Amino acid sequence: MKSSEQLFKRAQELIPGGVNSPVRAFRSVGGAPFFTQSAKGAHLTTADGAELIDFVCTWGPAIHGHNDPDIRAAIATALENGTSFGTPNPYEVTMAELLVDIVPSVEKVRMCNSGTEATMSAIRLARGYTGRSKIIKFAGCYHGHVDSLLVKAGSGALTLGNPDSAGIPASFAAETIVLDYNDPEAVQACFAQQGDEIAAIIVEPYPANCGLILPDDGYLELLRELCTSNGSVLIFDEVMTGFRLALGGVQERIGITPDLTALGKIIGGGLPVGAFGGKAEIMDHLAPLGPVYQAGTLSGNPLAMAAGIAALQKLKDSNPYPLFETMGAQIREALLATAKEKGLALQVPQVGSMFGLFFSEAPVRNYQDATSSQTQHFNTLFKYALDHGVYLPPSAYETCFICTAHNGTDVEQAVEVLVAGIRSI
Numbered sequence: 001m002k003s004s005e006q007l008f009k010r011a012q013e014l015i016p017g018g019v020n021s022p023v024r025a026f027r028s029v030g031g032a033p034f035f036t037q038s039a040k041g042a043h044l045t046t047a048d049g050a051e052l053i054d055f056v057c058t059w060g061p062a063i064h065g066h067n068d069p070d071i072r073a074a075i076a077t078a079l080e081n082g083t084s085f086g087t088p089n090p091y092e093v094t095m096a097e098l099l100v101d102i103v104p105s106v107e108k109v110r111m112c113n114s115g116t117e118a119t120m121s122a123i124r125l126a127r128g129y130t131g132r133s134k135i136i137k138f139a140g141c142y143h144g145h146v147d148s149l150l151v152k153a154g155s156g157a158l159t160l161g162n163p164d165s166a167g168i169p170a171s172f173a174a175e176t177i178v179l180d181y182n183d184p185e186a187v188q189a190c191f192a193q194q195g196d197e198i199a200a201i202i203v204e205p206y207p208a209n210c211g212l213i214l215p216d217d218g219y220l221e222l223l224r225e226l227c228t229s230n231g232s233v234l235i236f237d238e239v240m241t242g243f244r245l246a247l248g249g250v251q252e253r254i255g256i257t258p259d260l261t262a263l264g265k266i267i268g269g270g271l272p273v274g275a276f277g278g279k280a281e282i283m284d285h286l287a288p289l290g291p292v293y294q295a296g297t298l299s300g301n302p303l304a305m306a307a308g309i310a311a312l313q314k315l316k317d318s319n320p321y322p323l324f325e326t327m328g329a330q331i332r333e334a335l336l337a338t339a340k341e342k343g344l345a346l347q348v349p350q351v352g353s354m355f356g357l358f359f360s361e362a363p364v365r366n367y368q369d370a371t372s373s374q375t376q377h378f379n380t381l382f383k384y385a386l387d388h389g390v391y392l393p394p395s396a397y398e399t400c401f402i403c404t405a406h407n408g409t410d411v412e413q414a415v416e417v418l419v420a421g422i423r424s425i
């Protein structure tokens with residue numbers, strides 16, 4: 001078997017940066033990435049034979065842990081009948097029924113193949129529906145690598161220092177208004193000046209691509225009110241938070257209903273899937289019913305649908321959300337207590353199975369606060385954790401994920417390592 005070092009050397013000759021998605025290259029934390037040979041439950045086994053407790057969980061989808069037996073069985077059953085048909089298949093109807101049942105805003109839904117496709121299509125639909133061009137996004141929110149959304153973007157774009165990507169025409173970016181998250185005056189002023197030009201607000205309701213940021217009281221309610229009163233479409237990007245912060249996502253958790261919702265990650269059970277859905281009146285503007293074109297050769301793929309249906313059904317049956325709250329709080333409290341004892345400024349925003357680590361004096365409310373945090377402390381902690389068998393996301397601007405396969409021993413071991421890592425800073 002080839003080691004990670006050998007594989008990465010070869011990969012760099014063949015693949016730009018040696019990776020198929022930039023954050024995987026470990027550029028900001030330093031060092032070379034490991035290659036994963038296999039994964040089971042909450043653990044990764046690297047090509048070098050190391051076993052790691054995983055808090056990345058394939059960037060969110062593995063809410064039941066890796067290689068879940070029920071999801072594997074569902075894929076195996078679907079595989080008996082073929083891999084792709086290019087016609088409607090029964091799984092798509094079951095998936096749509098589940099999504100309409102679970103996600104409060106979704107009356108109709110269209111499947112696609114990634115979170116990027118979901119947000120791109122939701123934006124096009126909002127523009128087609130309103131006949132307007134401008135959209136509002138928030139600094140530090142990441143909605144996939146859609147041209148008009150790679151403006152002050154989070155995630156890998158921010159990690160690698162290019163939140164405004166090259167290759168995006170200024171005329172495209174000009175249609176995107178970027179505001180600070182948690183700044184009510186900014187969004188009020190924007191609507192007062194050009195409310196009749198704004199097709200949509202797209203927002204990660206709990207931004208999780210700039211570290212994890214929580215909304216101030218009343219902020220998301222304000223976005224809802226402004227969209228309603230100005231005839232703009234409110235799009236929640238719940239690619240990350242959907243089925244994770246509650247079965248029905250943030251919208252269920254806080255009781256605010258957007259007009260459209262972008263979904264991804266968990267609904268594919270680890271296979272490539274996205275979806276967008278919302279009010280039937282808006283969704284019916286999509287082709288073949290309406291003038292907004294959107295399509296996909298592999299959209300509604302039977303294997304991906306079977307995996308996603310199994311993942312969602314298991315969440316419905318098991319209701320892991322109270323346990324996530326307990327596990328998340330256990331990790332948060334241990335890390336905060338250690339930082340306090342050491343006199344180190346640390347914030348650990350945490351909601352259920354998601355938590356972030358900001359080495360900052362005050363709670364992080366926006367992009368500016370996040371990018372002012374001591375990222376070198378995070379990098380030190382990342383390296384310490386990896387050397388001691390715990391895999392955190394390889395960037396201070398990402399969010400850690402807990403899955404149902406993290407058992408008490410995993411959490412205790414990981415806390416022990418992270419506590420020692422904080423002491424080592």
Ligand code: PMP
Binds near residue numbers: 143204209237265274
């Ligand atoms: N929206 C959000 C909130 C995301 O976190 C991501 C990916 N991390 C995307 C959209 C894009 O999804 P994908 O990588 O599947 O294209």
